Amino acid sequence: MDWISTVVNGALLGGLYGLFGLGLALVFGVMRVVNLAHGEFIVLGAYAGFFLVGSMPQLPPWVMLVPVVVLGYWAGWLLQAGVVNPALKSGDPLTPLMLSFGLSVILRNGMVALFGADSRAVDGGALTRAGIDVFGLRLGLYPLLVLGLALLLFGGLQWLLRRTEFGRIVRATADAPEVARLMGVAPQRVFNRVMGLSLAFAAGAGFLLAQRSSFTPFSGVERMLIAFEVVIIGGLGSFWGALAGGVALGIAQLVGQKFDSNAGSLYAHLLFVLILMFRPQGLAGARK
Template identity: 65%
Template sequence: MIWVETLINGALLGGLYALLGIGLALVFGVMRVVNIAHGEFMVLSAFCAVLLSNLFPQVSPLLMLIPVIALSFAVGWLYQAVIVNRVVTSPDPLSPLLLTFGVSVVLRNVMVEIFGADVRSLQVGELSRASLEIAGLNIGIMPLLTLVLAALLFMALQLVLRRTEFGRIVRATADRRDIVRLSGVKPDRVYNYVMGLSLALGAIGGVLLAVRSSFTPFSGAERLLIAFEVVVLGGLGSFWGALLGGIALGMAQLIGLKIDPNAGLLYAHLLFFIMLLIRPSGLVSSRV
C-alpha cells in the first residue's frame, strides 16, 4: 500500500513538473529555440506572486496567479520582440543559446539585487496540508489540483493549436515561416505571442512550485533542468509527451526517495539518462 501511495504521489508531483516543461516545449516546437532563461522567468514569476501576496494579504495567494500570468505574457511578448527575434533565424544554432543564456545570467543577478538571496516560499495556508483519504491512501489536495490543472492546460493548448485559426497560423509558421509570409502572416509577431504564452504557462508552474517548495534567485537552473528533462523525455515538441515525461520523473523521484531518503532528484536524473540511451526520440515523437 505504501508503494501504491508513493506512485500516486509521484504522478501528482509529475503534473507539476509537466507544467514547468510545457512552455519550453512550445517554444522549441514552434521556433526550434531552447530558451535557457526559462527557469529564471519562472523564478521571477514566483517572486512576483510573493510580492503581490505581501501587498494584498487579504487575497488568496492562488488568486495572484491571474495578474502574474498576465504580467508574464506581457514580459514574454516583449522579450521575444526586443531580444530573441534578433537571432531566431540565425544560421548559427549557438546564437539563440548564448543570447538566452546571457539573459538568464542578467535576470538572476537582477533578482538578487531587488529581492535579495533569502529563501522564499508562497504560503497558501491549510490547503497545502489538506489531504483526502481514499481506500487507505492519503492524497494531497493541492498536488491533485495541480495535476488536474496540468491536464486541463495541456488539453486547452492542444485544442487551441489544432482547432483555432491562431493555432493553424502557429503550426504553419513552425513548418514554413517563409511560405506563410505569402499569406500576409508576420512570423516575428507570431513568435511574440508564442513566447508570451510560453512564459505565462511557465509562470503557473513557477508559482505552484513556490507553494510546494522554497526558492531563491538561484533556483532557475534547477527548474530549467527539470523542464528540459521533461521536454526531452516526453519527446521534443510533444505536449502530451511532456505530461507523460513529467509524471515519469515525479514517480522516479519519489521512488528514489523511498529507497534512499538522501537521493533527492538522483533517480529522476538516472531515468532521464537511461531513456536517452534507450529511446533518444522520447516517449512521444511528434511536433506542434
C-alpha cells in the same frame, strides 16, 4: 499501500513538472529555439506571486495565479519582440541559444541584487494543507488540483493549436515560415505570442511550486534542468509527451527518496539518462 501512495504522489508532483516543460516544448516546437533562461522566468513567477500575496493578504493566495500568468505573458511577448526576434534574423541557431544563456545569467544576478539570496516560500493557506482520503490513500488536495490544472492547460493548448485559426497559423509558421509570410502572416508577431504563452506557463508553474517548496534566485538552474528533462523524455515538441515526462520524473524522484531520502533527484536524473540511451526520441517521439 505505502508504495502505491509514493507512486500516486509522484504522479501528482509530475503534473507540476509537466507544466515546467510545457512552455519549453511550445517554443521549441514552433521556433526550434531552446530558451536557457526558462528556469529564471519560473523563479521570477515565484517572486511575483510572493510579493503579490504579501501585498494583498486579504485575498486567497491562489487568486494571484491570474496576475502572475498575465505578467509572464507580457514578459515573454516583450522578450521575443525586443531581444529574440532580432537574434533570429542572423539565421544562426546558436545566436538565440547563447543570447538566452546570457539572459539567464543577467536575470539570476539581478534577482540576487534585488531580492537577496535568502530562500522564500509562498504561504498557500489552508488549501495547501488540506487532504482527502481516496481508497485508503491520503492525498493532498493542492497537488490534486495542480494536476487537474495541468491536464486542463495541456488539453486547452492542444485544442488551441488544433482547432482554432490562431493554432493553424502557428502550425503553418512552425512548418514553413516563409510560405506563411507569403500568405500574409507575420512570423515575428506569431513568435511574440508563442513566447508569451511559454513564459505565462513558466511563471504560473513557478508560483504553484513556490507554495510547495522554497526558492532562491539560484533555483532557476534546477527548474530549467527539470523542464529540459521533461521535454526530452516526452519527445521534443510533444505536449502530451511533456506531461508524461513530468509524471515519469515525479514518480522516479519520490520512489528514489524511498531508497535514499537524500538522493531522490538522483534517480530522476538517472531515468533521464536511461531514456536518452534506450529511447533518445522520447516517449512520444520527436517532432518532425
